[in-house]
Each structure stands twice: as structure tokens, then as C-alpha cells.
Amino acid sequence: MQNAQRQGLVLIILALVIIYIHFNRYYFDGNSFDLGFWGIFVAVMTIINSTNVFSALLHSNSGIHYYMTPASIGEKYLAAWLYSSLFTIAIYSLTIYFVNLASISIGNAITGQEHSFVISIDTLKEGFLDLMFVQSLFFLGAVIFKKNPLGKTLLTIICCVFIIGLISAFIIRWYLMGNEAFSNLSDTTNYNLSIRVNSLDELNLPENFGNLKEVLKVIVFCIPFVCWIAAYFRLKKREI
Amino acid sequence: MNFAYSKKKKIFEDLSLNIEGGHIYGLLGKNGAGKTTLLKLMTGLRFPQSGSSTVFGIDTQKRSVKVLEEIYFLPEEIWLPDVRVDGYLKMYANSYPNFDHKLFKRCLTEFEINPEDKMKKMSFGQRKKVAISFALSTQCKILIMDEPTNGLDIPSKGQFRKLAAEVISDDRCIILSTHQVRDLESLIDTVIILDESRILLNNTIEQICEKLLFKTLMTLEGQNDVIYSEFTPMGFLAVTPNMNGMDSKIDLEVLFNMTTQNPNLIKQMFNH
Numbered sequence: 001m002q003n004a005q006r007q008g009l010v011l012i013i014l015a016l017v018i019i020y021i022h023f024n025r026y027y028f029d030g031n032s033f034d035l036g037f038w039g040i041f042v043a044v045m046t047i048i049n050s051t052n053v054f055s056a057l058l059h060s061n062s063g064i065h066y067y068m069t070p071a072s073i074g075e076k077y078l079a080a081w082l083y084s085s086l087f088t089i090a091i092y093s094l095t096i097y098f099v100n101l102a103s104i105s106i107g108n109a110i111t112g113q114e115h116s117f118v119i120s121i122d123t124l125k126e127g128f129l130d131l132m133f134v135q136s137l138f139f140l141g142a143v144i145f146k147k148n149p150l151g152k153t154l155l156t157i158i159c160c161v162f163i164i165g166l167i168s169a170f171i172i173r174w175y176l177m178g179n180e181a182f183s184n185l186s187d188t189t190n191y192n193l194s195i196r197v198n199s200l201d202e203l204n205l206p207e208n209f210g211n212l213k214e215v216l217k218v219i220v221f222c223i224p225f226v227c228w229i230a231a232y233f234r235l236k237k238r239e240i
Numbered sequence: 241m242n243f244a245y246s247k248k249k250k251i252f253e254d255l256s257l258n259i260e261g262g263h264i265y266g267l268l269g270k271n272g273a274g275k276t277t278l279l280k281l282m283t284g285l286r287f288p289q290s291g292s293s294t295v296f297g298i299d300t301q302k303r304s305v306k307v308l309e310e311i312y313f314l315p316e317e318i319w320l321p322d323v324r325v326d327g328y329l330k331m332y333a334n335s336y337p338n339f340d341h342k343l344f345k346r347c348l349t350e351f352e353i354n355p356e357d358k359m360k361k362m363s364f365g366q367r368k369k370v371a372i373s374f375a376l377s378t379q380c381k382i383l384i385m386d387e388p389t390n391g392l393d394i395p396s397k398g399q400f401r402k403l404a405a406e407v408i409s410d411d412r413c414i415i416l417s418t419h420q421v422r423d424l425e426s427l428i429d430t431v432i433i434l435d436e437s438r439i440l441l442n443n444t445i446e447q448i449c450e451k452l453l454f455k456t457l458m459t460l461e462g463q464n465d466v467i468y469s470e471f472t473p474m475g476f477l478a479v480t481p482n483m484n485g486m487d488s489k490i491d492l493e494v495l496f497n498m499t500t501q502n503p504n505l506i507k508q509m510f511n512h
Contacts, residue, residue, distance in 0.1 A: 002322055044398035067285055070308035070335040240285040
């Protein structure tokens with residue numbers, strides 16, 4: 001099956017599932033539409049499309065065809081980037097949005113019930129940035145790994161998260177131990193505090209800890225750009 | 241250029257090769273001699289450790305559009321998308337500025353391929369015919385084909401030779417890497433023999449026949465000038481120096497075996 005047909009089929013199934021959810025809601029008081037779940041669905045489709053966008057590079061013969069097609073690396077990269085990011089996010093998000101809107105409009109008109117479908121701009125913006133973050137990681141993985149890019153990228157992310165988490169835990173523990181306010185506490189109390197590190201705002205931490213948080217935010221914001229630039233150079237220098 | 245997959249496994253050392261228009265090159269070598277690697281290095285699909293490969297003065301490592309429009313590389317195992325033949329044409333023909341649609345149609349007719357057929361449903365040989373037809377029709381200045389006759393039926397091999405001979409011109413060359421020397425013997429006009437990370441021979445058929453005489457002998461007794469011979473049920477396929485400028489039909493298989501077994505002699509005779 002060609003990619004366009006495959007994407008079309010997924011979109012049709014997606015639309016049917018949304019219609020069914022609304023039908024269930026209007027006539028059988030079923031669960032309402034969960035935006036978080038659909039966000040995860042778009043994220044999964046973004047991961048799949050980002051991983052498959054360089055599937056030609058998985059095999060020598062299709063790789064030769066890909067690289068020998070007369071187009072610059074920049075054009076090839078841009079096509080892959082647009083397809084796996086904006087195009088994927090747009091077609092799935094718009095389908096979800098418009099099918100929801102149509103289902104609710106028709107449902108309200110037929111049943112006389114008054115349901116609404118509102119998504120705030122902030123939620124959309126946040127969701128979009130999260131999706132682009134995820135896309136950048138799997139996009140880079142697709143160019144780097146020659147076999148099983150999805151599995152290897154996932155494994156790399158898990159390893160990185162584990163290592164970063166471990167280092168962060170050590171730094172925070174070390175910092176808290178060194179802080180006068182906490183130095184007199186027993187080990188058990190320290191352990192309990194370390195569990196609560198995700199709610200750092202609740203702790204009365206010195207100013208430089210807040211700076212660290214800002215630095216981390218900037219680093220997280222930069223990660224997609226680093227991944228995209230790295231993917232470009234990897235594509236440029238990859239050998240078949 | 242120098243190229244190695246690892247420190248222990250050197251493929252090419254100080255390799256130098258110049259390819260010119262108006263020729264059909266036959267690239268011959270044993271399995272693992274580096275024929276496909278050389279083709280990949282030439283097209284910028286692989287990067288040498290030192291040195292470079294240039295086409296019209298542009299380094300192929302840059303993978304520039306200008307170079308890609310003038311090189312077509314047909315690998316041994318072809319890849320084609322799951323579309324109809326005419327769909328493939330629509331997708332890719334525009335990428336080649338000199339693409340000859342009439343020639344493509346004619347090639348398909350010669351190979352008995354229906355342009356409305358889906359490539360997914362075709363046999364390997366049929367898909368290869370589509371790929372060959374497309375490659376010839378691109379009108380690229382450099383056409384590289386790795387084992388083009390693999391998978392082709394007997395009549396198609398003849399049709400391929402005919403079509404390939406038609407597209408050659410003074411500013412265009414074809415490089416054929418093959419083990420099937422008998423299939424392409426009548427097509428090749430320059431022979432390049434690769435062995436143990438170097439080029440043993442790079443000469444035109446004319447130059448080879450000027451210096452070597454290929455003949456069949458019933459016995460080797462009294463034939464003191466034979467420099468190489470192979471026994472066959474039909475007699476001895478022998479090679480002697482061509483002292484009197486006589487004409488003979490080159491036997492590429494014999495030439496290849498002779499070259500790989502006597503590289504120094506060949507080096508001496510052809511000044512490589």
C-alpha cells in the first residue's frame with residue numbers, strides 16, 4: 001500500500017472513531033471527548049511519520065535511488081522535515097478538530113443537547129511545541145540509525161532520560177545536603193525531600209536554583225533545533 | 241584516491257581513473273574486488289579517505305544537483321516504488337532535464353512492458369527492464385550500470401545491447417560493471433580490470449587487440465609464443481603477442497583470467 005493510501009485510511013478510521021465517540025455521548029451518555037488522548041494520538045502519528053520519512057535509507061538500493069535523485073540535500077531535507085512535522089501535525093489535528101466540530105454541530109441540532117468544543121490557543125501552542133520536540137528526536141533517530149530507527153531512538157531517549165535523571169538527583173541531593181537549612185535533617189527526611197524535587201517551587205530555594213531552572217528551560221527549547229541541524233549534517237554526510 | 245572500510249581492509253590505494261565520453265566501459269573484477277564500491281565512490285554515495293571523485297570539475301561528495309542530473313546509477317538490485325510505470329515516469333522524469341519520453345516508450349515496447357502495469361505485480365526481470373528503460377532515457381552524460389543483464393531473459397539481453405549502443409554519443413559514456421562478460425562482450429569498447437585494490441588494465445579493445453592476439457589452438461606443442469592459455473573441449477583458448485598486427489576477436493573472459501594471473505606482464509605490455 002502506498003503511503004498516501006495508508007495515511008488516508010488512518011484518517012478515515014480516525015474520523016469514524018471520533019463520530020462513534022460523539023454518537024455514544026449523545027445517545028448513551030458515554031465518555032466525553034478527551035483532548036489529551038487525541039494529543040497522544042497525533043504524537044504517535046508524528047513519531048511514526050518521522051521515523052519512516054527516511055525509510056529509503058534503510059536499504060542500500062532504495063538509498064541509492066534516494067541520493068541519486070537530482071535534488072539538493074537541502075531540498076530533500078526540507079521535504080522530509082515538512083512532511084514529518086507540519087504536514088503530519090496539520091492533517092491529523094485538523095481532521096480531529098473538524099470532525100469534532102461537525103459531529104457536535106450535527107449532534108446538537110438533532111438531539112437538542114448543548115455540547116461545546118473549545119480548545120484554548122495556549123493549549124494548542126503548548127501541544128504544538130511538544131509535538132515538534134518529539135518530532136525532532138525521532139527525525140534525528142531516523143537519519144542516524146541504519147536499522148530499526150524507532151526502537152533504537154526510543155532506547156536512546158530512555159537511556160538519556162535515565163542518565164539525566166540520575167545526574168539531576170545527585171546534583172539536587174548534593175545541593176540540599178550542602179544547604180544549611182537541610183544539613184541538620186536525617187537521611188530519611190532527605191530521601192523524602194528528594195522525592196519532592198519535582199515540586200521545587202514549593203521549596204524555599206535560593207535564587208541561583210531558579211536560574212538553573214531557566215537554563216534548563218533554554219536547553220529544552222534548544223534541543224529540537226540541535227536535532228534538526230544534526231539531522232541535516234548527518235543526511236549530508238551519510239554514505240550508502 | 242584511497243578508500244578502506246577498516247584499517248585492515250583496504251579497498252583502493254592510490255587509485256587513479258579517468259573516464260571519457262564516447263565510450264562504453266566494462267568494469268571487470270572478482271567478487272569483492274571493489275567494483276560496486278568504486279561505482280559508489282564515483283557517484284558520491286561513498287566518500288574516500290583521501291582524494292576525490294569529480295564530474296565536470298565538481299566533487300561528487302557535494303551531491304550537487306548539477307552532477308546528479310548528469311549521472312544515473314542503476315544498481316544491481318533495483319528499487320522502484322509501488323506505482324504504475326507511467327506513474328513512476330511522472331514522478332521522476334522531470335528531474336532529468338534531457339529525459340527522452342519517446343525513447344522511454346520505445347524501450348518499453350522493445351522489452352514488451354505495458355506502461356499501465358503496476359510495478360509491484362511485475363517480476364524482477366520486468367522491473368529491471370523498466371529501470372533500464374528509464375536509465376537509458378534520462379540521457380545522462382554518465383550512465384553507470386551494475387550487473388545490468390542480471391535477471392534479464394535471453395532476448396532482452398540482445399535488446400539491451402541494441403538500445404545501449406544507440407544512446408552512446410561523443411559526450412556520453414556508459415560504465416558497465418559485470419561478471420556476465422559474454423552478455424556484453426560486443427558492447428564494451430574499453431576494459432577496466434580491477435584486482436587487489438588497483439587497476440590492472442584500462443585500455444580500449446583496439447589497444448588490447450593491437451598488442452594481443454586471441455586464438456583457438458588444437459595443441460600447444462610448438463607454440464612457443466603463447467603467453468596464456470585455457471583448455472576447453474573445443475581446444476585451447478590462447479593469447480599470443482600480436483607481432484604482425486593481425487585482427488582477432490577479443491575474448492574478455494580469457495583476457496580477464498590472463499590479467500589477474502599475470503598482472504606484471506600486463507603492466508609491462510600496457511605501461512600501467
